[in-house]
Amino acid sequence: MRTHIMLALAATLAATPAARAQAPDAKAELAAAVGLLQKYHLNRDKVDWPSLTQKAQTLILNPANASGAYGPIRYIIAQLGIEHTQLLTANQIKAINTGQRAGAARPPRVTPPQGYLLAGGIGLIEEKFLTGRNEEERQYEMAARQALDRFTAKGICRFIIDLRGNSGGNMYPMIAGVSALLGKGPYGYFNNVDQPETAWVWPGNMGNIEARIAAQPAWLSRAPVAVLLDGFTASSGEFTAMAFRGRRNTRFFGEDTAGLLSANRAFPLPDGASLLVSTGWGSDRNHVSYKTVMSPDEATARGQETLDAAIAWLKAQECPRR
Numbered sequence: 001m002r003t004h005i006m007l008a009l010a011a012t013l014a015a016t017p018a019a020r021a022q023a024p025d026a027k028a029e030l031a032a033a034v035g036l037l038q039k040y041h042l043n044r045d046k047v048d049w050p051s052l053t054q055k056a057q058t059l060i061l062n063p064a065n066a067s068g069a070y071g072p073i074r075y076i077i078a079q080l081g082i083e084h085t086q087l088l089t090a091n092q093i094k095a096i097n098t099g100q101r102a103g104a105a106r107p108p109r110v111t112p113p114q115g116y117l118l119a120g121g122i123g124l125i126e127e128k129f130l131t132g133r134n135e136e137e138r139q140y141e142m143a144a145r146q147a148l149d150r151f152t153a154k155g156i157c158r159f160i161i162d163l164r165g166n167s168g169g170n171m172y173p174m175i176a177g178v179s180a181l182l183g184k185g186p187y188g189y190f191n192n193v194d195q196p197e198t199a200w201v202w203p204g205n206m207g208n209i210e211a212r213i214a215a216q217p218a219w220l221s222r223a224p225v226a227v228l229l230d231g232f233t234a235s236s237g238e239f240t241a242m243a244f245r246g247r248r249n250t251r252f253f254g255e256d257t258a259g260l261l262s263a264n265r266a267f268p269l270p271d272g273a274s275l276l277v278s279t280g281w282g283s284d285r286n287h288v289s290y291k292t293v294m295s296p297d298e299a300t301a302r303g304q305e306t307l308d309a310a311i312a313w314l315k316a317q318e319c320p321r322r
Helices: 026-040 049-058 066-080 090-098 134-153 171-177 209-214 218-222 236-244 304-315
Strands: 086-088 114-118 122-126 158-162 188-192 195-199 225-229 250-254 262-268 274-284
Touching: 026 049, 026 066, 026 262, 026 274, 049 066, 066 086, 086 090, 114 134, 122 134, 122 304, 134 171, 158 304, 171 236, 188 236, 188 262, 225 236, 225 304, 236 250, 236 274, 250 304
Parallel strands: 122 158, 158 225, 225 250
Antiparallel strands: 086 274, 114 122, 188 195, 188 274, 262 274
């Protein structure tokens, strides 16, 4: 399991509930997790739940402590066969929500987007992994927006969105930061075997994202954009790339992505841990679904070759009329 991918797609982790008067034990923690996975997981019908649950119960090491169920829960997740489903411990959630170390769990490091002006009048925005508190998410979005503002002030009209190495986190600030290039939404949809397709909806903590999009120059949505991918582009990094699928004047370069394309939903467990359950998958603005990997339009070797191919393509594209 790629434990560095901390946050679910299609979900923003809310603050965990207050500690209960009596701490839950491992049996209660395991039962809660089994109930959620059995009800919501994409592969819930592909396992024998009675035998799987019985086996998991034998793996409990410390019955008096809820953390004694963490190993059995991860065992069940492995049997369900979707790598993207994850368990975040109570301490991991505490570290994310407070920005402070909790036990052995450290808060994730947030690297704001970086903007680089390349030769030939091309603006590159690099977006990396993001899991953090609301303020950090807002700062991440604004860093990408400010990079775009600097580029447009210099007359730049061709852009690269570099998602190589973006292992995931929270897709919404990633997409919001470059939404001026995306135009009017929706940019994608979530699909679930139990529900009809639903458009991506901005979470409430993002504020009035539609107003921020409308305030951007309209010509940016028609500008040439190259999107860079590699085998480490995963989870929310893949969903951010998906937001550009179907956009005109856009081309993808690099490698197949990591393939963590399930849409995850976050559920709190009794001790404050969070279970990220793969409940569905994503589709782009043209309703094309992605369940395995996202492939580039032009396959290139990792590293400089990917960037060079994107630059060559962009130089051959005309700038939009303003």
